Amino acid sequence: MSGPALREPAVRTVDQLTECVRTGGYGPDPAEERIALAFTTAQAVRHEGRAGGYRNEVLSLRLAGAVGSCAVEPGALPATALDDCVGATVADLLRHPLLPVRIAALDVYLTHVRPHTPDHGARPYALPAGTSLQRSRARARAVVGLLPPAPTGRVLVIGVVNSLLEALRERGIRYVPCDLKGGATEWGEPVRTDAVAELESCEVVLASGMTLGNGTFQSLLDQAAATGKPLVMFAQTGSAVLPRFLGAGVSAVSAEPYPFFWLDGGPSVIHRYGGTR
Numbered sequence: 001m002s003g004p005a006l007r008e009p010a011v012r013t014v015d016q017l018t019e020c021v022r023t024g025g026y027g028p029d030p031a032e033e034r035i036a037l038a039f040t041t042a043q044a045v046r047h048e049g050r051a052g053g054y055r056n057e058v059l060s061l062r063l064a065g066a067v068g069s070c071a072v073e074p075g076a077l078p079a080t081a082l083d084d085c086v087g088a089t090v091a092d093l094l095r096h097p098l099l100p101v102r103i104a105a106l107d108v109y110l111t112h113v114r115p116h117t118p119d120h121g122a123r124p125y126a127l128p129a130g131t132s133l134q135r136s137r138a139r140a141r142a143v144v145g146l147l148p149p150a151p152t153g154r155v156l157v158i159g160v161v162n163s164l165l166e167a168l169r170e171r172g173i174r175y176v177p178c179d180l181k182g183g184a185t186e187w188g189e190p191v192r193t194d195a196v197a198e199l200e201s202c203e204v205v206l207a208s209g210m211t212l213g214n215g216t217f218q219s220l221l222d223q224a225a226a227t228g229k230p231l232v233m234f235a236q237t238g239s240a241v242l243p244r245f246l247g248a249g250v251s252a253v254s255a256e257p258y259p260f261f262w263l264d265g266g267p268s269v270i271h272r273y274g275g276t277r
Contacts, residue, residue: 012225012248013218017241018094018106026113030090033109037062038085040077043262045132058236059100060258061085061093061108066115067258068108070100070213071237100213103238110240116255116271121243123272125254127261133163135261139254139270140167143206143234146252146275147173151204158195158220159208162186164234176202180214199223209235209242225249232275236260243273251275 009025011017021030042057059077060069081101085093093105116122125142127135140163147155151173157164160179165186168175177185178192185191192198196219199205205224211217212235224231230251233242239255246253252275261268 008244010248011244012221014106014212014241017244018102021106021109022091022094026110028113030094030109031092033063033090033112035061035063035085035088035090035093035105035108038082040082041258041260041263042074045262056262058258058260059104061104063090063108063112066108066112068104068106068111068240069236069238069258070103070107071210072100072213099215103212103241107238107241110244111257114240114243116240116257121246121273122255124269125272127268127270129265129267131265132262135265135268136161136163137166139234139256139261140164142270142272143232143254144168144171144173146232146254146272147204147206148230148251153203154201155204155206156195156198156202157206158216159210159234160185160191161208161234164206175206195220196223199229202229204230204232206232206234209233209237209239212238212241221245221249223249224251239271246274 009020011020038061040057040059044055055074057074058069058071060067090105090109093101096102114120127138144167155173155175157175158178160177176198177189178195178198180193182193183191207220220231231249232252233250234254235242236256239257242253253273255271
């Protein structure tokens with residue numbers, strides 16, 4: 001069994017983590033690390049056999065060999081954001097007025113200095129080649145495998161992904177779907193929009209890394225730290241940020257840095273931290 005080779009600074013908020021990065025707590029001075037490339041990736045998908053579809057848009061930054069990302073609402077990112085990022089230092093972008101830019105900058109820096117390797121606590125999990133739906137289901141199985149064994153209470157799912165709900169249903173696990181967009185699941189279940197209102201009635205929280213980009217992650221982390229309820233994160237947004245909170249409220253992370261599973265049909269790897277081994 002492998003584990004982190006480096007001692008992690010103790011942080012309990014995203015602001016603390018950002019300040020720790022700014023002051024050299026993770027090594028290289030972010031004022032000396034300059035972003036070479038900024039880009040967005042947009043997709044629209046409707047899997048075969050599914051009643052509905054969805055759209056994604058992701059801001060990504062490149063630093064040396066690392067890419068960090070933060071999802072945004074489609075069309076919400078100003079056109080000037082990419083120009084702001086290119087050639088800027090990480091330190092500059094950690095002070096940017098847009099939260100998604102700050103999260104992407106934090107993610108790319110941490111991906112650079114804490115890559116997803118066994119030395120840093122990551123366990124690789126291979127996703128097979130296949131259709132978008134096949135790969136989505138394979139990822140869902142990897143994520144659900146991080147939950148505590150046989151939870152008896154309900155799982156609060158924040159950030160509705162139908163493949164995740166399907167994997168929970170297959171295991172007979174009860175869940176409460178929650179997403180700021182509302183609507184209904186593939187099975188006609190109403191999607192709640194107020195996650196905080198559902199926290200008390202659920203035993204486990206399974207949340208998307210998109211909570212980092214919309215500012216709702218900290219309340220989940222604080223609740224998990226205060227109550228001891230497991231908080232499992234599945235992350236394309238902030239895949240290198242969330243493992244820094246293991247033991248400080250986060251119990252497990254499925255980290256999926258760019259390129260994401262939906263970009264092509266070939267095999268790929270995600271990285272799991274904590275949870276059931």
